[in-house]
Amino acid sequence: MTDHEAKVERRGFLKILNSLLAAVGLTAIVGPAIAYFWPSKLEEMPSEPVSAGSEGSIPEGEAKTVRFGRYPALVINTPKRGIVAYSAVCTHFACLVKWNPEIDKIECPCHEGYFSAVDGSVISGPPPTPLEEILVTIVDGNILIGGEA
Ligand code: FES
Structure with missing residues (x-):
């Protein structure tokens, strides 16, 4: 593997890592907003009194x-x-x-x-x-x- 190929591979990896971190950050911001407007329901109520x-x-x-x-x-x-x-x-x-x-x-x-x-x-x-x-x-x-x- 040449130096140039190693740089290209490293750059590709960094792009993927950057995209993953951006997705995690977006989830951290958008998730609570979604939960605010669509609050969770009490799904697991017992069927019997x-x-x-x-x-x-x-x-x-x-x-x-x-x-x-x-x-x-x-x-x-x-x-x-x-x-x-x-x-x-x-x-x-x-x-x-x-x-x-x-x-x-x-x-x-x-x-x-x-x-x-x-x-x-x-x-x-x-x-x-x-x-x-x-x-x-x-x-x-x-x-x-x-x-x-
Ligand atoms: S007021 Fe925020 S969790 Fe109850």
């Missing part, structure tokens, strides 16, 4: 986080609607939301997103869509979340 404990285990104005399939769910005893449940996965970048009883709102600690406990709607912050609501049924004093209506 999941127990969230007894009705009395969540006093009014309080909440608990329960395991709901692959993702946690937030179960809140609201003064307006009684017991409600939402996916605890933020619709922005999938951080886990939590109940803040001092302000009566669901908050996402990652980017200060706030959701209503009444309907899961976005009150403020960057989340693009409401929290996904989960069906709640009370059977013999036990809270069941999920399943079919």
Whole structure:
């Protein structure tokens, strides 16, 4: 192999490497933008209802986080609607939301997103869509979340 051929081969390799790095950089920039406008859905909800404990285990104005399939769910005893449940996965970048009883709102600690406990709607912050609501049924004093209506 001549010096000239080695230079051409090296140049070709550097071009490929440059293209790969550009593709990785573009993915790092475009990926979050796509996730913002098309947030991931909660795909893996259990098909059967999941127990969230007894009705009395969540006093009014309080909440608990329960395991709901692959993702946690937030179960809140609201003064307006009684017991409600939402996916605890933020619709922005999938951080886990939590109940803040001092302000009566669901908050996402990652980017200060706030959701209503009444309907899961976005009150403020960057989340693009409401929290996904989960069906709640009370059977013999036990809270069941999920399943079919
Ligand atoms: S991930 Fe929840 S506000 Fe950004």
